[in-house]
Amino acid sequence: MNVKFLNNVVSVFVVLVIAFLIIPLGTGMLDFLLILNLALSLVILLITMYIKEPLEFSIYPSLLLITTLFRLVLNVSSTRAILSNSGYAGEVIKTFGQFVIGGNIVVGLVVFIIIVLVQFLVITKGSERVAEVSARFTLDAMPGKQMAIDADLNSGLIDENQARERRSKIQREADFFGSMDGASKFVKGDSIISIIVTLVNLIGGIGVGFLGGQGDIQTIINTYAIATVGNGLMSQIPALLISVATGMVVTRSASEANLNTDVIQQFMGQPTALMIAGAGLPFLAFIGFPPLQLFLMSAVLFALGFILLRRNRAALQTVEEGPAVIEEVTSEVNYYKNLNNVYDLLNVDPISVQVGYSLLPLVDEGSGGNFLDRVVMLRKQFADNMGMVIPSLRLSDSSELNPNQYQINLRGEALAVGEVLVDHYMGLAPNDILESDEIDGIETVDPAFGMPAKWISDDKRIKAEMAGYTLIDPTSVIITHLSEIVRVHAYELLTRQEVKRMVENLKKTNEDVVNDTIPSVISLNDLQRVLRGLLKEGIPIIDLEIILETLSDYSPTVKDNDMLIEYVRQALKRTITHRYSEAGQLKVLSLDSNIEDVIIKGLKKIEGGTYLNLPPDMIQKIMQRTKEEVDKVGKLVQTPIILTSPVVRIYFKRLLDQFYPNITVLSINDVDTNVQILALGNIGI
Incomplete structure (x- = not known):
């Protein structure tokens, strides 16, 4: 059997059907095609009775168009044969007409009209209405079904693959019923055109027979009435079967069995x-x-x-009369009988976002929300900038949150909570705004950066833009907050598995450096610590090749991970300089040598590394002087940078993080030689 031919049989069939509109068919071929039409309609009806749910016959809307087109083409061909062959259009039409008329033309025509009206007014009209309502209800129910899937996913009842399959099924259901809503119009139009063709065959045939002198008026009427009724019924009987099949499909709800089994079981269940x-x-x-x-x-x-x-x-x-105690086993109990499913409860999401019910339109794709698309772009941007891929984000709704609140969780623990208004924009006013240009709104604070802002309604949007306000839509507010959380806590999200994946990815382009370094020079565990140390201070790890080469050079002699991080920073100095410099200048505060001497004297070496041990009063003096100098340059630079010697950088940074974690500390070796260092002040005791 030619499989390639079978793959194209439907396309060939449709092309031939369209060609038959023009090509005259012999009566033998017409008989065969009429029988094929009847058989195809019967098969479709039986299929619709044995499916469990509509999606098992998802091709039905397209099939409805093809079968309707097939019947119309047969109508045209049979009409051509009736009018050109003195009322003879093959044995099928002749036999059917004689059987129904049974010697009485009026009875035959009445039977034909009743069949057409039953199909048009009862079955087709009802199927069309059911398809329309089903399409509307399916679309309206999509957001709720999506959230139900997310709830099952969050509770561990289903996994990611099952959730993806269910979402796909919901989308296909919406597409199917939407298509059925339109496709049912084909059957309606077919019924109308059948009545027109019947009138053409009867009136036109009588006219042709009378003008052609084919006999007396009684003979002509009898001949063309038989042909008309036979042709009409051979068109309407298959159409009736297709109409019933359409009704079966659109009224069929999801079930565990076919229609026959369901009818028997449900009737037998009500004795x-x-x-x-x-x-x-x-x-x-x-x-x-x-x-x-x-x-x-x-x-x-x-x-x-x-x-x-x-x-x-x-x-x-x-x-x-069975066991004395019968335990009612719920689906949940059955699910957790499998020990592997219990272990699934122990999994912790690296990062997740929960939203109140008012924010569902923002995150639900079915309601036009583009939150997930924005997360995808955030993942791409973060990978480009930092060299790390943000892990999969779990999105769910929460009844514990206020309707307008959202919560960002890290490792299952709440890390940040924000609030947005769906039908408003967050407006950030310019520094030089006049009192007359201020826009009324709901006072708030930007959750990502803590800046004062206002929630401005949509009707004041244009006025606010003209006044110089920076307007941010609610989705962007959440995404910006999420990006800041990810940026600050990226080092916590870098798992050993992710490091292994990054190393495997580097192997594709530079297998030698990976094989020479891991695990012979440095273990995957130590590499993870180095990369985490870089990410903790906002240093990109995208150039993993240079990082491994540097570690390969220094790891054999340097066993302190802190010092290894400093050497890697030196190798990445061009990246670090580009990150913090502006127009070829690096504006910094310098750390005085007397403070550096105090820090060096306070270093204590132990077996696991080195730590800083200073008296509390000295720590207080250093932090006080640091704060004074940082406050002085606060209006000149957006991000304060303190420049130190390489020896004390890491220890001064750790000391500073306890009080002012947002201050950047660089060493002289972190700065590229082609940038100009501009000292704005000096931190000294």
Whole structure:
């Protein structure tokens, strides 16, 4: 069998069907295609009765278009044959027409009209309405279903792959019912065109027969009436089957079995209803109904209901006579019987975001929210800038938060909480704004940087922009806050597994440096510590090749990780300088030599490394002088930078972090030679 041909059989079929609009068909070929149309419609109807849910027959909207087009083409071909062959369009149409008319033209036409009206007014109209409502309800329910999936994911009932499959299924359901809403119009149009074609065949055929002298008027009417009714029924019977199939699809809810099984099980589950119906039927005999048929149907229903009722009671009694204690096992209990599923509860998300219910439109893609897309771009930007990939972010709603609140968690613990208004913009006023230009709004504070701001409503947006306000939409506020949290705590997110992945990625371009360094020179554990030390001070680790080469040079003789970090910083001095310099200048505060001498004298060496041991009063003096000098230059520089000698940098930075963690400390070796150092002050005792 030619598999390639089978792959293209539908395309070939559609092209041939369109060609048949122009190419005249012989009566033999027309008979075959009419039978094919009837068989195809019957198969489609049976398929719709055996599927468990609509998505199992997701091609149905497209199939509906193809079958409708096929019937229209057959209508055109049969009409051409009827009008050009003196009312003969093949044996199928002739046989069908003679069988239905049965010697009475009026009866045949009435039967045909009733079938058309039943299809058009009852089945097609109902299917169209159900498809329309299903499409609307499916779209409206998408946000709730998405959040339910997230809730199951957060509770551990499903994993990431299952959540992805469920989200995909929800999207496909929305697309399917939306397509069905439009595709059902094809069947409606087919019913209308069938009535028109019938009138054309009957009236046109009588006219052609009369003008062509094909016999007396009675013979002509009889000939073309048979052809018209036969052709109409051979078109409408398949159309009726397709209409019923459409109704089956759009009214089919998700189930564990097919329609036949469901009908039998659910009817058999209500034996009392069958018995009541059986007992009520005989009373219709008092108003003239035939008693034989009534009592026969009544006996069948009552007996069936009685048998089912006894069977259900016997089954219930068997259960009651079983074990004394019957434990009701819920789906949750069944799930956690698997020990691996219990271990899933021990997993901690590296980073997650929880939102109140008012913020759901911002994070739900079905409601037009682009939060997840923004997270993807944040991950790309952070990888470009820092050389580290932000791990997967877990997003969920929380009833414990206020409606407008969001919470950023790190390793399962709340790290930051913010509040945004969905229908407002956060406005940051310019420094030189006039009192007359101030915009009314809700006072707030920028959660990422702590700057005073206002929540400005959308109707005041243009006025605020003209006044010089910087407007930030709610999603950007959350993303900015998240990016700051990630930047500050990136070193905590760098796991050993991520370091291993980074090393494997470097292997693709420079396998030699990896094989020469890890694990013979430095272990993966020590490499992680070095990289974390760099990230903790905001130094990018994107040039992992240089970092490994530097560690390969110094690790054999230097066993102190702090000193290894300093050597790596020296190798990355061009990156560090570019990060903190402006227009070729590096504005700094210098650390006086007397403070450096105090720090050097206070260093204590132990087996695990070196630590700083200073008297509390000396620490207080140093910090006080540092604060005074930093405050002086606060208006000149955005990020204060203190320049020290290489020996004391790491220890002074650790001392400073206890009081002022946002101050950058560089050593002379961290600065590239082609930049100009501009000292704004000196920190001394």
